[in-house]
Amino acid sequence: MNLEALYHRHKQNWAFIYHGKAVKVRMRTMRDDVQAVEMSWGDKYDWYGTVRHRPMYKLISDARYDYWETEVEACNGRLSYRFAVVDGEERIYYGERWCAAEEPPDSFGNFEYPYVSAADGIHPPEWVKDAVFYQIFPDRFARGSHAAPSDRFAVWGSVPTKQNTFGGDLQGVLDHLDYLTDLGITAIYFTPLFQAPSSHKYDTQDYYAVDPQFGTTELLRQLVAACHERGIRVMLDIVFNHTGSLFPPFRDVAEKGAHSPYADWFHISQWADAETGQPMIYETFGYEPDLPKLNMVNDRLGRYLLEVAAHWLKTTDIDGFRLDVANEVNHRFWRAFRDTVKAIKPEAYILGEIFHDAMAWLGGDQLDAVMDYPVRDIAIKFFATQRVDARMFADIVGQQLASYPQQVNEASFQLLGSHDTPRLLTLCGGSIAKLKLAALFQFTYIGAPCIYYGDEIGMSGDNDPDNRRCMIWETSQQNLELLGFYRELIVLRKTHEALRSGTFRFLHAPAGGYELAYERRAGEERLILAMNVSSQPSRLLLALPDRARQADDDGAASAAYAEIAAGVEDDVWEDLRTGETIRSSEGLLAVELEAYGSRILKRKRGEAAR
Structure with a gap:
């Protein structure tokens, strides 16, 4: 040992x-x-x-x-x-x-x-684990029906660059809420809406203003209300790690130097000197001069930003914040942020962008959850590019699940693509079959899945700015079969509690192989997901738990243990797509899989299984 x-x-x-x-x-x-x-x-x-x-x-x-x-x-x-x-x-x-x-x-x-x-206790909002998110990059989703023609904007659908804008706005989102409702979306994640000079808006100029291209605060309030009427929650992206260079306090510092009342809002290591030509040197995000880093230990700055968060919660009734570069902001501020947000709206979702182990932020006093980049990374390497085998995929997923409390995992944000990554279909080499397997895993894994706008209709695109193409609204250019597949995934997740709050365990993940099987379970409901990420058909022989139970000192089985170890020997499993049934024998279940195929099996109980 x-x-x-x-x-x-x-x-x-x-x-x-x-x-x-x-x-x-x-x-x-x-x-x-x-x-x-x-x-x-x-x-x-x-x-x-x-x-x-x-x-x-x-x-x-x-x-x-x-x-x-x-x-x-x-x-x-x-x-x-x-x-x-x-x-x-x-x-x-x-x-x-x-x-x-x-x-x-x-x-x-x-x-x-x-x-x-x-x-x-650690108490993420209960609604999150049941949510299906849809990420919208506002400039590229849709132009509103009342938008006036403007020479400012590029032709909708033309090639995106890092400089051009296309005129997408909040009215465009309002006009397409039926589309999101029909798809089954229950939450929207907006990248930043606040006034900023860029198309991405991560260079905030005014925290208190919706960017004029997108609309007004009143229009945002109307949009949130319309979403709530449809059962859709709204999460805004906000940046407290840095601002844009046009942020008035930074401009004041650039003009007045050390005499500015905002001099200690930023990390200035060298003041400008007109006589010598010495420039002002300051810390930034990612070496980007237009993104000066905020000095978040400054109490006056902290109070200002907490008031910003309170303002948008009270003014527009949004349902949460996605916090950009959350790991570079001090823990003390995030504790105050949580207290502020939860006092106004206890069920608000506080989501952090953190790529590494985030347990230090997830103790119940700061963030509710993080974006699950480690699982996204290994999912792309397994389903899209086959750079890792099933064993390594399962090992990384297992490591991630063990890293956080169960309720934090249930509230995690599960993504396969975003405005920061190449499109999922592009990563899959154009293979719809591979994309479907990746999406099936995403929607049957623990946490809230998020669709990056357009992935559901087969949009492609490489790194930024190519991954930020305009949404395609002409149905003749959409992959409608793929759109139907996403609708089915959403219905599947909403129908089965085991996919939203149940346990997760791997049944098959061989070293050197590309076949995968795992079980989701909640109470009496048990589902098995089996996938073949290979160009050749495959047959899996899955070992199911036996009937053995171990008892505690009172002779009563541990409820947690019994849920996993309860017998399923010789049970009948139904394919939820085809209706075909498969019977296990002596604790073994044989599952046939086509090339790049999958099966969704549910255990039948009682008379239906006889």
Whole structure:
């Protein structure tokens, strides 16, 4: 047994309140190194009188480790706990201060969740895990029906550059809400709407004004209200890491130098000197001189930006913010931001753009969730380009799922493309079949899926600015079959709770192979998704869980363990597309897959399965 691989720590993604006083607890072991892990827990003030035992189940694995999980109720609100790791005759007891072959006689040195308080819980908005997002780049989605002709704008559908604009606006979105409703969209993510000189608007000039090209604050308010009437929520992109060079406080600094009242709103390392010709040197985002970085430790600046957030929530009733470059803004500000936003609208969604491990922002006091770039990256490499095999894909996904509490994963933002990436179809080499497999995974994985405008009709495009082409509205130029496929995916997700809030586990992900199968489960509902990312047909033989249950010291099975380990031997599975049924035999399920094919199977229960 590899003792160095054993790991746990209290709170964060290792021990977290999921609902009520129930705490989900995880532990790590070396992959395929141990047979079982058991958790013992009780009240440290009455250890012997309250101690209980429960087996843990294997939640997920990555390239190096297995992650085990169970759910327990804290005794009188307090949780003192340890683990027993078993492999054959070897049994190791693992606590915060010891790792020994003999069990310590008392609770000292146990791990502790000192007190289960609702205030310490992580509570993303419940609606997010049920949402289907649609990202709109306002300049390229649609021109409003009342838009006047203008020489300012390029011809709709012509080649985009980094400089040209096309006249898309909020009225254009209003005019096409029927399209979004028919598609099944329940949330819109707008890239920035605030006044700025560029087409992308990440160079904010005025935080309090909708860019005149897009419309007015009143038009935005009307749009949000119209969306709400249709059950569509609205999230705005906002940038607090940097501004544009036309932001009035920065212009004041550029003019007055150190004498400007806003001099400490930015990171100035050298002031301009007219006599020597010495320029002003300041920090920027990504070495872009037009994007000066804000000094977010400045309290006056912080209050100003919190007022900006409050203004848009109160004025337009939006449902959340996507926070650009969230990881470069200090934690203290994000805590104040959360308090401000949630005081106005408790169910507002606070989403951060962070590409790396974001647990430091996801403890329930700052962000609700992050954009899941690690899963997006490995999904592209598996489904679109086949640069990795099924085993590596599953390992990376497993690592990501183990990195965050369950409710954070459920609220994560699942994307395959955006204004910052090449189009999905382009990454798939023009293959609709590969795109469909990637989208099927996106819509059946944990988290809220987001469609980048136009992906659903087969738009293509390489890196910026080619990925920001104008939306195609002529149906003769749309891939209507693909559009229908996306509609079916959305209906599938809305119909099956297991796809929105259930457990996730891989059933098949071979090294060197490109076939994949995984299970989604919620209560009695079980779905299996099987895919073949290969030009050759394939046959999968899936090993399903057996009927064994492990009991705690009262003889009652752990609910969390039972949900995973409950028997499915010789069950009948129905293909949700064709209606065909397949019966498992002795815990094995044979699934035939066409080249670049997939199956969506649902377990049938009761008379229907006989």
